[in-house]
Amino acid sequence: MKISKQNAEHYSWGELCDGWHLVKNNExxxxxxxxxxxxxxxxxxxxxxxxxxxxxxxxxxxxxxxxSIILQKGEGIEVPPLTAHQMRNDTGEDIEFLVISQPNSRSDRIPL
Structure with missing residues (x-):
């Protein structure tokens, strides 16, 4: 089945942020x-x-x-397990990105 923001499972997080599950399984x-x-x-x-x-x-x-690492359209970065990280949007415009987690990061996040 084709998937996009328009038909994916949606959720809200943080300060008015949105997420759409394109792939969601344990792995x-x-x-x-x-x-x-x-x-x-x-x-x-x-x-x-x-x-x-x-x-x-x-x-x-x-x-x-x-x-602090700047990421622009078309750029990406890997974050290994046990590595402290925080995504920020300091600009005056919305940003959109993919976050790929393996295995699924559900119930795996430890706040600092």
Whole structure:
């Protein structure tokens, strides 16, 4: 079955942010996420999941273990398990990105 934001399971998180589950099973999660201007997720890590963030639109900052990395459209970054990270949108526009987690990061997030 074809999947997109229009027919995927939707959820809200954080400060008015959105996510759409494109793939959701125990071994793999692929989520299309949107963060409005001037929003951020909490700093956290995952005990088991490795993640890959890939920018679809806009410019994000991801803080990884204290280093701030700028991600622009078409760029991505891997975050290994047990690595503190926080995605931020410091711009005045919405950003959209994919977050791919293996295994699924559900119930695996530890806030810092």
């Amino acid at each position: 793999l999660s692929i989520i299309h996420e949107r963060m409005p201007a001037k929003t951020a997720e909490i700093n956290h890590y995952h005990q088991h999941a490795q993640q890959f963030f890939f920018m679809l639109s806009g410019t994000a900052i991801i803080d990884i273990e204290g280093d």
